[in-house]
Amino acid sequence: MLEVKEVYFKHKRQTVDVLKGISFVAEKGLLTTILGPNGSGKSTLFKCISGLWRYYKGEVKVDGVSIDKLSFKKRARLFSVVPQEHEPPFPYSVFDVVLMGRASYVGIFSSPGKRDYEKSEEALNTVGIDHLRNIPYTKISGGERQLVLIARAIAQEAPVMLLDEPTSHLDFKNQINILKKIKEIAKTREITVVMTLHDPNLAGLFSDKVIVINSGNKIAEGKAEEIITEDLIKRVYDIDVKKADIDGKNIIYPVL
């Protein structure tokens, strides 16, 4: 379980707060999505939670343990971070990339051991990309890369997984596949999953809980069908939408 309490953040030498006291709770085994327009503070919030940036007020706890003063190594055992898919400078094999998830378990003057290889194998199988293991990471598609990064996060064995816009560079089919996979992994491995998304409909379809933020404030928190309303979208994104109920699913679409 991840608890974020009254987190405030501002950039160095600036007076304006980017995060103005954000609080929320993300439960184990469930998918929590942070939704918000560009520049709302989503990415900043992510960097604060994962410890890359220091918030100046507030607290972040994992299973009751405060993460404020933890080393990188200890923090990596609590949080795994799935970045947006990217191109590394060298064409490492898929397996080598997944193995990197074990970095926090490998001593500074040593290399991964038997257990690290086993955990990486297991992560590859969990995500279902065992067939890609020897292919260079630079030669696979964007959707496959995202799966590799998810496998790496699984190998890291942290109770909380953070995903930064996991669908942003993917086509429609891959967006759906990735989100299905993430949901399944959260449930079967009992991981607390927190991710950011751009699309309110995808957020609504896949998340157990949605947190809407705008200009550094939390606007709403709860089940998607309850909080994502025509009025909320108008307030946050400043566009007119209609909400429709199709087969029990809530879909919003723009008024053209």
Place this chain on the structure above:
Amino acid sequence: MKGIKVLIILISPLIVGWISLFLGAYGITPWMVLKILLNETLHIFDLGDIPEKVIVIDIRLPRVILAGIVGACLSGAGVTLQGIFRNPLVDPFILGISAGAAFGCAITIGFLSSVPIQFMAFIFGITAVVIAYTVARAQGEVSRLPLILSGVIVSAFFTALVSIVKFLVDPHKLQSIVYWLMGSFSLADWKAVKISLLGVIFGLLPIFLMRWRLNVISMGEEETKALGVNVSRDRLLFIGFSTLAVAIATSLCGIIGWVGLMVPHLVRMLTGPDHKTLVPLSFAAGASFMILADTLSRTLTSFDIPVGIITALTGAPFFIYLMKRGGKEAWGK
């Protein structure tokens, strides 16, 4: 297939070294070389005092071993720097470490003969790379082209300082500075070999032990932190160890460029980018490459051509080839 390639690269320094021992102005048969080596190590049969023995044991063998160790140091530093800076186009020479170390050596030869030359080489080598890195580091990550440019600038600066030293020292010392700067193993002896072992123990050995981390660090700063690695500390350690290896190499045989750029690339093409194998294989291939280059430099003509000239003649075209091949991708961002 990969296993065979790995094995060949690992034992290549022994084979190239053995070939190098029987080539030279004084012809010695390959069999005689083996006999002399066995005689020295196992004392199986007594050869008596033959001239071949002196040539092999006291002249060629230390030179071959020194060339091997220096090659391993330069190539090991190259692969390490390429990894931590996520930049396949850098090496100790391009980042200014060699020029910095050379300046440290030059002022020691010129003015401070009481100070250990390796110490000064290390101090100025690390100063050079830290300046190059700081200048290139605008915000967060260092992108590729600025790092190379700042390396060129730092190199030029320290080369100018070396010129000032050359201008000021007495002509007798000037000659030795100039010859040594061109990069050569012609003065190799067993004492130099012993000093070079410091580079192996305090430079290459820790790099070897930490090598898997290069995979992680090469993924970028934020990602490395999120994976649980203290990237600032580890990067500093890697810079320190590789600068130490380069400083010791430079203090023994002058500036030899491009080895650290070429060798890791060739190994990567043959056996892949995983630093677990890439690092030890770069040591071995660097050793073979340097022994080969030095053998050429002393056998091609009746003179002993400085080996730095040979590596530069192969290295510069290789750099251009990499740029052409990689195109926009190689320059990144």
